[in-house]
Amino acid sequence: MSEIPAPPVAHKKPRRIEQLGRTRVDDYAWMKDDNWQAVLRDPALLRQDIADHLRTENAYSDAVLAPTQALQDEIVAEMKGRLKEDDSFPPLPHGTWRYGVRYEAGSQYPRYVRHAEGHPDTEEVLLDADARAKDQPYYAARGATHSPDHRLFAWAEDTQGSEIYTIRVRDLTTGEMLPVEIANCSGEFTFSPDSRYIFWTCRDDNGRPVKIYRRALTAGDDVLVYDEPDSGFFVGVSAARSGKWIVISTNDHDTSENWIISGADPEASPVCVARREKGLMYELSHWGDRFVIRTNADGATDFKLMTVADEVVGDRSAWREHVPCRPGHYITGAICFSGHLVWTERVNANIVIVIENRASERHQIATDEDAYTLSLDGSYEFATTELRYSYQSPTTPRQWFSYDMQDRIRHLLKTQDVPSGHDPEHYRTKRLMARAPDGELVPITLLWRRDTPEGQPAPMLLYGYGSYGISIDATFSTRNLSLVDRGWVYAIAHIRGGSEKGWDWFLGGRGEHKTNTFTDFVACADHLIEQGWTDAGRIVADGRSAGGLLMGAVANMRPDLFAGIIAVVPFVDVLNTMSDDSLPLTPPEWPEWGNPLVDEKAYDRIAGYSPYDQIAAKPYPAVFAIGGLTDPRVTYWEPAKWIAKLREHSVSDNPLLLRINMEAGHGGASGRFKALDEAALIHAFAIWAEARGRQSEA
Numbered sequence: 001m002s003e004i005p006a007p008p009v010a011h012k013k014p015r016r017i018e019q020l021g022r023t024r025v026d027d028y029a030w031m032k033d034d035n036w037q038a039v040l041r042d043p044a045l046l047r048q049d050i051a052d053h054l055r056t057e058n059a060y061s062d063a064v065l066a067p068t069q070a071l072q073d074e075i076v077a078e079m080k081g082r083l084k085e086d087d088s089f090p091p092l093p094h095g096t097w098r099y100g101v102r103y104e105a106g107s108q109y110p111r112y113v114r115h116a117e118g119h120p121d122t123e124e125v126l127l128d129a130d131a132r133a134k135d136q137p138y139y140a141a142r143g144a145t146h147s148p149d150h151r152l153f154a155w156a157e158d159t160q161g162s163e164i165y166t167i168r169v170r171d172l173t174t175g176e177m178l179p180v181e182i183a184n185c186s187g188e189f190t191f192s193p194d195s196r197y198i199f200w201t202c203r204d205d206n207g208r209p210v211k212i213y214r215r216a217l218t219a220g221d222d223v224l225v226y227d228e229p230d231s232g233f234f235v236g237v238s239a240a241r242s243g244k245w246i247v248i249s250t251n252d253h254d255t256s257e258n259w260i261i262s263g264a265d266p267e268a269s270p271v272c273v274a275r276r277e278k279g280l281m282y283e284l285s286h287w288g289d290r291f292v293i294r295t296n297a298d299g300a301t302d303f304k305l306m307t308v309a310d311e312v313v314g315d316r317s318a319w320r321e322h323v324p325c326r327p328g329h330y331i332t333g334a335i336c337f338s339g340h341l342v343w344t345e346r347v348n349a350n351i352v353i354v355i356e357n358r359a360s361e362r363h364q365i366a367t368d369e370d371a372y373t374l375s376l377d378g379s380y381e382f383a384t385t386e387l388r389y390s391y392q393s394p395t396t397p398r399q400w401f402s403y404d405m406q407d408r409i410r411h412l413l414k415t416q417d418v419p420s421g422h423d424p425e426h427y428r429t430k431r432l433m434a435r436a437p438d439g440e441l442v443p444i445t446l447l448w449r450r451d452t453p454e455g456q457p458a459p460m461l462l463y464g465y466g467s468y469g470i471s472i473d474a475t476f477s478t479r480n481l482s483l484v485d486r487g488w489v490y491a492i493a494h495i496r497g498g499s500e501k502g503w504d505w506f507l508g509g510r511g512e513h514k515t516n517t518f519t520d521f522v523a524c525a526d527h528l529i530e531q532g533w534t535d536a537g538r539i540v541a542d543g544r545s546a547g548g549l550l551m552g553a554v555a556n557m558r559p560d561l562f563a564g565i566i567a568v569v570p571f572v573d574v575l576n577t578m579s580d581d582s583l584p585l586t587p588p589e590w591p592e593w594g595n596p597l598v599d600e601k602a603y604d605r606i607a608g609y610s611p612y613d614q615i616a617a618k619p620y621p622a623v624f625a626i627g628g629l630t631d632p633r634v635t636y637w638e639p640a641k642w643i644a645k646l647r648e649h650s651v652s653d654n655p656l657l658l659r660i661n662m663e664a665g666h667g668g669a670s671g672r673f674k675a676l677d678e679a680a681l682i683h684a685f686a687i688w689a690e691a692r693g694r695q696s697e698a
Contacts, residue, residue, distance in 0.1 A: 004655050005063050008056045010644035013088045020600050024613070025638040026576065027648075036635065037205055040162040043380065043662065044630050046099040051297050054629070054640065057658040061624075064655050068684040075482045075680035080673065081420035082478035088402045092388065093117065094380035097150060099126075106594060108671030112144050114152070137663035138630075138670045142187035146241035147195040148243065152217065154198065156187040161665025162630040163187065164203055169217065172186075180203040182215060187513070188236045193243040193263035199225065201236055207584035207632045209234050211636040214266065226250075226259060226270055232587035239263065240286035241382045242336070242539050246312075247284055253468065253591040256281045260313070273313055280599040287336040288382075293319060294334050294343075296537040300325035302502045305334060306345060330502040335376060338383040340405045342682040344376065346471060347490055347499035349431070349443045351375070352390060355405050363408065367395045371445045371475035392476040394414075394490070395427040418478060426450050427484065429474070434520075434527035436494075443494040443501070443519045445474045449564065452487050454625070459563075459579075460534040460689045461491045462525060466497030466517035467546035468592065479679045483686065495520035495550075508660050510592055512601075515609055518553040523563050525554075536561050537693050540686040545634055545666070552611020552642065557621055559652075562621040564689030566682055569627055569666050573638040575603070584632045612638075619652035622689040624659070624682070654692075657685075 012027040024032040033039055034049045065072075085107075091100030091114075099114045109129035116122045126146070133139030138161045145153035153172055156165035167182035167189055182189075182200050186209035189200035198217070202211040212226040212235055226248050228235045234276065235250040246261040248270055255278050259270035273291075274282060281303075282295035291313050293306045295353060305323035312318040323331065334343040345352045353365040363629040367374065377388035377400065385406040392398040397416035402411070428450055433441040454459055461483055465472050472492050480490045495502035497509025508516040521541075528534050541562050543551040546617070548570020555565050571577070579596050581587055594602025607613050623646060625639035643658040661668060661678075669678050 004653070007647055007656065008053070008060055009647070010053060010640075012689055017579075019596065020598075020603050022607075024575070026608075026641075027453060028637075028644050029576075031637040031640045031644075032635070033637075037207070039422065040207060040463060040630050040632055041160065041164060043160065046629065050156075050637075054636070054658075054660045057643070058326065058660060058662075061657040061659045064331060064657060065232060065681070065685060065688065068688050071687065072677075072680045072684045073134070074455065074675050075683050076486075078420070078482050079479055079680060082418045082422070083480065083570070083672065083676070084417040084419050087417070090377075090388070090402075091378055092378065092387070093384075094146075095150065097146075098484065099146060099380065101540060102131065103672070107138060109141070112155075114146070123174070124473065127155055128233075132157065133488040133671070138665075138669055140666070140667070143376045145191070146172070147191045148193055149195040151195065152191070154189065154191070156185050158187070161663070161670070162627055163611045163632050163665060165206070167198065167200060169198070177289065178217065179220065180215065180217060182213075183323045186236075187210055188238075190237050190239045190246065191287055192246060192266040193239060194266060196401055197266050197684070199239075199248075199266075200248060202442075202632045206582055208588075209236065210236050211235070218353040219491070223267075225261075230587075231581070232590060233257075234588055240284075242286045242288055242338075242445075243382070244288075245284075245286055249283065249445070250276075251281070254279055254281065254589045255591070256283065258282065259285050274316055285334045285336045287341060288338055292322070292334050292341060294331060295547065296325075296503070300328055301504055301507075302329060303331040305331065327504070328502050330499055332499075333376075335379070336382075337379070337385070337387075337405070339385065342376065342387060342405070344374070346499060346502065349445070349471070349474070349494045351473070352480075352527045355387070357406070365389065365403065365410075367391070369396065371429050371474040371656075373394070373475055379485045388413075394429040394445065394474050394476060394480075395424045397422060397424075397476050412651065416476065422478075424483075432527065432531070436496075436516070436520050436523045438518075440496070440515070442496070442524055444524050445492040447484055447490040448486055449487070452484075452693070456531045457529075457532060457538060458487055458489050459687075460491055460528065460539045461542055461686055462491045462493060462521075462528070462539050463547075464493040464495055464521045464524075464550050465545075465547040466493075466495040466509055466521070466550055468497075469499040469503065471498050477688070480678075480681055482680075486687065488686075489535075490526060492522070493521050493524035493561070495524070497546075511594055512605060513643075514593070514605070515553075518557060518609065521554055522558050522561070525558070529561075529674065537563050537697065539692055540564040540566060540689055542566040542568075542682075542686075543570070546571050546574055548639075549574060553609055553614075555623065556611060556614045557616070559618050559620050563693035564622040564686060566686065567623065567625045567639065567642075568668070568682070569631055569634045570611075570625055570639050570642065571634045572625075572642040575606050575613050576628070577635075577638065578606060583635070612642050612645060615642075615649050617651050619650050620646055620650040620654060621652070622654040622685075622692065624657045624685045624689075625679075626659050626661070626668070626682075627664070628661045628668065629664040632667045636660050654678070654689075 015029040020398040085105040088102030091098035107130040112127040165187040169178040186201040213222040248259040257276040304325040370394035551567040554574040596603035627639040
């Protein structure tokens, strides 16, 4: 075992915080730059002492993991070998055009293209993101789309990772850029159905999407359309595919409100559909002559679908139940076509697609694996019988299908190509159930190589998230194969706080029930040990964002279970973050965690599990925390403070590592090959930490 260099020691500058009659001291609060809003827009403005500390931490992590460099290179080569360099995705039809996305060999970013129906040789490049990204340390294009009349193409781009976008528009007739550059956008926008306007979402100085503006494409003036008065609500805008409505949505984590504008009169003032009521969630799809409303109204915990005629959509008493709520069948979304209504249901951590025609005849798209995921791939067209969807599982690469909803015939359009080769028969997947302390059964999805013996403990990467009702689906990942092919078992713990078993599964892991998320994860680890899949001290736990909260919590609760903890952009300083109402996500997330500024019970509850606040003298496993300097969601100082405090208190000699990407935000490195470098580094850490743990025990 190679010698570990001495880690950096962050200086202390105690800050005493008085709140609701309670006192806490934060020794590392100095790591938060008071000018953080400006740093999001220009990372060069970061205070020098903070920048020096972060670079020192990065250098230390590089030094500790230097012995894994050859392994990292090997894994990058493997991952790159599984990635088709000149890849493309099935184009979507729209009128006489087909719009698609493809990659050139060697390119980091895609090209957005179109060709005339039936004439693929007439390809036209709408956006070359690789060219736009040249000389940029970070690049992301969001929302790239064409106008309904096919004359314009627009996208929002971010060159810092701060998720503060600028919208750009190209005239497809001349090929020239329009003098329309819309700054301070959240990245969400839509063309009006008549192609004369862009409706866009503005971020305020604190990074919150709170206003909708309308910009005429022939003039540069913005008209304020909607201004959200509640700092806890975020707004967005979209256009119905029927072309009849523009929809402004605003919501926090448990309440929503929608406003509509007639597509025939884009300059009209928006009209509210149903005023916000705390706890009432609803969203709109348009079915030609009526709205389809997905809602939890009247106690429909797993949601139901209701319909209402256009002219009375604002009258709640006119809403009629169309698909009733069925416990355990969580309706996750709906999409309308002229002759069909399609919705998705999550049942026992898998997805079902249901299709209904105008005669109210319903059928489902069949599946045949134990753990899998189905996903709708969208459509530009309303008057069509073609549905696009994808199928994949941990063993089966993604498959794209075209499905005729009327004839019930499907056609395989494409199977994900793995150039280095992939035989699904070499792998196995399985769904287990772990019993939580309160008796609930927690699903676990496993992936392993067929030649890895069952019943003999193996190293394991155990992934978890468990927040916001987000489900971690059983998808195919070429990256995970680099672990599995080395004899590892990859596992997903479908813990409460997600929605894998319905919306109640989410509610059972939020607010006053948040600790269920953590005890569910521990129960999964214990069950996998009991069933002989792995051993204590051979598990590397992995969580990102709110999953980083999970990582910090279980590290405090059961450090003995883990050889290592991977926490990417980890939300670990929960009490301080939820007490800072200037941060972008704080007010909207009070329904999720509670508001410790005004609620004593919320304060005590959060303080009781917040990873940063619960650090104590314990033998922590090796930890690798990764953050992004321009991350507006989980700010860089959270992992920086966490690692500094862990080092102060840990009674083990396991390394506690921090890496801050100085040129990226919440999503990490941009570019498909740069992202592989980061993924390989994480895998190498996992392999290194597990091997180090075994050597220590020996």
